Amino acid sequence: MSIVVKEVSKTFGRFVALDKVSLEVPEGTLVALLGPSGSGKTTLLRIIAGLELPDSGTVLHQDVDITHQSARDRKVGFVFQHYALFRHMTVAENIGYGLRVRKAPKAKIRARVGELLRLIRLEGLEDRYPGQLSGGQRQRVALARALAAEPSVLLLDEPFGALDAKVRQELRQWLRKLHQEINVTSVFVTHDQEEAFEVADHVVVMNHGKIEQIGTPAEVFEHPANAFVMDFLGNVNVFPGRLESGKAVVSGLEVDYPSYTHAEAQDTVAYVRPHELVLQNQRESDASIQARVLHVNPTGSRIKVELRVLDSDQVINAELTTERFTELALRTGDVVYVSPSRVRIFTADYSI
Amino acid sequence: MTAKTPRAAGARRSQQDPAWVRWTLTAAALLTVGVLVGVPVVNVFYEALKEGLGTYVQNLFFDPDTRQAIVLTLTVVPIALAANIIFGVVAAWAIARFRFPGRSLLTALIDLPFSVSPVVAGLMFVLIFGLQGYLGPFLRRDGYAVMPYLISLLGVLVLSGVYVFLRPKQPKATLVRWRHPFLVVSVGSVAVFAVLFALQQHFAVWPKNASLKIIFNTPGLVLATAFVTFPFVARELIPVMEAIGADEDLAAVSLGATGWQMFWDVTVPNIKWGLVYGIILCNARAMGEFGAVYVVSGHIAGQTDTMPLRIEKLFQEYNLPGSFAVASLLTLLAILTLIAKTKLETKVPSLANLSRKRPAVGEAAKS
Numbered sequence: 001m002s003i004v005v006k007e008v009s010k011t012f013g014r015f016v017a018l019d020k021v022s023l024e025v026p027e028g029t030l031v032a033l034l035g036p037s038g039s040g041k042t043t044l045l046r047i048i049a050g051l052e053l054p055d056s057g058t059v060l061h062q063d064v065d066i067t068h069q070s071a072r073d074r075k076v077g078f079v080f081q082h083y084a085l086f087r088h089m090t091v092a093e094n095i096g097y098g099l100r101v102r103k104a105p106k107a108k109i110r111a112r113v114g115e116l117l118r119l120i121r122l123e124g125l126e127d128r129y130p131g132q133l134s135g136g137q138r139q140r141v142a143l144a145r146a147l148a149a150e151p152s153v154l155l156l157d158e159p160f161g162a163l164d165a166k167v168r169q170e171l172r173q174w175l176r177k178l179h180q181e182i183n184v185t186s187v188f189v190t191h192d193q194e195e196a197f198e199v200a201d202h203v204v205v206m207n208h209g210k211i212e213q214i215g216t217p218a219e220v221f222e223h224p225a226n227a228f229v230m231d232f233l234g235n236v237n238v239f240p241g242r243l244e245s246g247k248a249v250v251s252g253l254e255v256d257y258p259s260y261t262h263a264e265a266q267d268t269v270a271y272v273r274p275h276e277l278v279l280q281n282q283r284e285s286d287a288s289i290q291a292r293v294l295h296v297n298p299t300g301s302r303i304k305v306e307l308r309v310l311d312s313d314q315v316i317n318a319e320l321t322t323e324r325f326t327e328l329a330l331r332t333g334d335v336v337y338v339s340p341s342r343v344r345i346f347t348a349d350y351s352i
Numbered sequence: 353m354t355a356k357t358p359r360a361a362g363a364r365r366s367q368q369d370p371a372w373v374r375w376t377l378t379a380a381a382l383l384t385v386g387v388l389v390g391v392p393v394v395n396v397f398y399e400a401l402k403e404g405l406g407t408y409v410q411n412l413f414f415d416p417d418t419r420q421a422i423v424l425t426l427t428v429v430p431i432a433l434a435a436n437i438i439f440g441v442v443a444a445w446a447i448a449r450f451r452f453p454g455r456s457l458l459t460a461l462i463d464l465p466f467s468v469s470p471v472v473a474g475l476m477f478v479l480i481f482g483l484q485g486y487l488g489p490f491l492r493r494d495g496y497a498v499m500p501y502l503i504s505l506l507g508v509l510v511l512s513g514v515y516v517f518l519r520p521k522q523p524k525a526t527l528v529r530w531r532h533p534f535l536v537v538s539v540g541s542v543a544v545f546a547v548l549f550a551l552q553q554h555f556a557v558w559p560k561n562a563s564l565k566i567i568f569n570t571p572g573l574v575l576a577t578a579f580v581t582f583p584f585v586a587r588e589l590i591p592v593m594e595a596i597g598a599d600e601d602l603a604a605v606s607l608g609a610t611g612w613q614m615f616w617d618v619t620v621p622n623i624k625w626g627l628v629y630g631i632i633l634c635n636a637r638a639m640g641e642f643g644a645v646y647v648v649s650g651h652i653a654g655q656t657d658t659m660p661l662r663i664e665k666l667f668q669e670y671n672l673p674g675s676f677a678v679a680s681l682l683t684l685l686a687i688l689t690l691i692a693k694t695k696l697e698t699k700v701p702s703l704a705n706l707s708r709k710r711p712a713v714g715e716a717a718k719s
Contacts, residue, residue, distance in 0.1 A: 049606055051602050071602070072605050072608045072609060084599035086603070087622070101608050101609040145607065149608060
């Protein structure tokens with residue numbers, strides 16, 4: 001079932017959690033709400049679930065206004081950040097609770113619980129109590145419990161936040177696969193951009209109670225709408241610069257910037273991702289700056305190099321492929337020439 | 353390993369206080385507790401049973417005034433306890449789950465009975481309901497006139513509660529009575545109130561122009577007992593509910609539970625041991641309450657004497673075996689309370705530990 005959120009606002013005291021947020025989640029998609037803490041993503045999720053009432057605005061499920069429907073009438077599956085499993089009920093009782101309160105026949109409950117236990121691969125643990133399970137197992141039980149009554153929408157609040165790195169990785173892939181199997185419209189909240197990119201069809205980047213950008217992971221990463229999105233999604237080097245009639249001058253480099261046509265100069269900031277910096281042993285173009293290698297981190301598939309710009313003492317980060325790194329034979333203290341292969345500048349609404 | 357053990361033990365011993373300090377302190381503690389607590393408790397039973405079991409039973413159950421005191425205590429305490437359980441759960445729920453203006457004031461007021469002397473508490477009720485008190489003249493003239501209002505109000509509250517809980521999950525558009533809860537509750541309340549009021553008037557349930565006695569009567573005893581013991585349940589529940597948080601309750605609602613189902617399936621099992629613990633403490637205090645009850649009871653033998661008051665009266669009358677017989681009952685209750693309390697203490701903190709990782713209510717809403 002599709003979800004539409006229209007101009008929803010919510011304040012807690014003087015703190016503005018959501019400021020006229022509008023969002024559309026198409027049927028069957030898996031959408032991530034991504035943002036730093038305090039950006040309003042959890043509040044938005046709880047409003048969609050009906051656990052929180054918006055101050056203004058409407059929430060629609062499949063064109064039906066459900067803003068004032070209680071959580072229990074919405075047929076929404078909600079997975080809490082800390083699982084919120086009923087600690088005095090067994091795994092089977094937890095999973096079956098949603099059916100039990102809706103007065104489903106006992107045999108049907110038993111069959112559905114068995115089916116879900118197979119889905120979450122916890123057969124044989126149905127008589128355990130939540131306290132006897134590991135974090136990852138609890139998370140899967142919480143998910144099964146939310147799915148038991150066949151909700152039309154699945155909402156997950158930081159589903160992997162409290163797990164260790166390895167379990168988190170496994171569960172992410174498992175959630176992706178599960179979503180392909182059951183194909184229920186899902187929204188999950190995360191502050192981890194890697195998680196959002198790996199799992200979601202669409203990513204909604206939020207900040208200070210507003211939506212900054214909506215798009216597929218590739219769109220959002222490749223074409224960030226503004227400086228916040230650029231900065232929030234992965235590492236970035238920031239260079240001070242100036243804009244002048246069709247050109248941007250960044251750290252002594254001139255870059256074409258045709259959309260800025262005013263003759264009047266303007267201060268600006270340019271963003272360059274670490275992998276978009278090209279390192280060379282010799283000066284090959286005028287558009288390069290000199291920098292000294294401070295530190296080399298050779299772990300991982302790409303080599304991370306920390307450099308200090310000679311003119312400005314600014315520390316910048318670059319990423320190289322292993323091949324390129326061997327070619328350059330970089331060592332701490334070497335001086336290299338750095339030029340950006342791509343520069344992003346955000347003024348009002350323009351970017352290149 | 354065997355070679356190390358003596359040395360390790362030696363090291364441990366050298367860091368401890370010398371033997372004579374340990375023995376002196378332990379002996380002093382045991383002696384103090386023994387003299388101040390152990391001997392008097394044993395003595396209560398000794399004095400009560402000194403003249404034989406027959407006299408003991410005679411003193412307890414065949415003295416009409418004593419028997420009446422036991423019955424009165426067993427009447428007053430359950431009523432006060434029931435009131436405090438309802439109030440305690442409601443207050444703890446409000447304080448642990450909601451942020452509202454006056455919340456810290458309410459928290460402070462709950463503790464008031466702990467800090468006010470029970471005698472003062474008793475006097476407060478005398479000043480309000482007593483013959484010379486604010487409501488005294490009215491109560492004496494036509495006290496029962498308030499009863500129809502009170503009973504009708506109670507009926508309205510109960511029926512509203514039932515309506516809210518029984519409202520169907522999927523309201524049908526055509527049925528006004530399920531679609532507009534506010535309208536139904538307001539119109540329904542007025543109607544129910546009027547009907548109940550009229551019925552009571554018509555059948556003359558309450559005597560007219562008769563004096564309603566609160567002070568020097570059972571209602572006064574219930575009021576005083578309930579006032580003095582009301583912090584116990586709420587005080588025990590607030591930390592338990594705060595530690596558990598609201599997530600499990602919200603999870604139940606999001607799974608389709610009604611408020612009633614959520615309360616009995618999730619909330620009550622979670623707060624169960626904290627509640628039982630509070631009830632036990634509350635019960636012990638209510639049974640033994642003397643000061644507040646002393647002021648409002650008027651000490652009418654065979655009518656308004658509770659067990660503690662009866663003990664004092666028998667003692668003043670130099671009826672020591674009788675006095676100690678009743679005292680032994682209260683002491684027995686105290687010992688049972690202590691045992692139950694110790695057993696429960698191992699259950700309640702474990703409940704709190706399990707849930708320590710959960711965020712508080714406010715935090716979850718912020719992000």
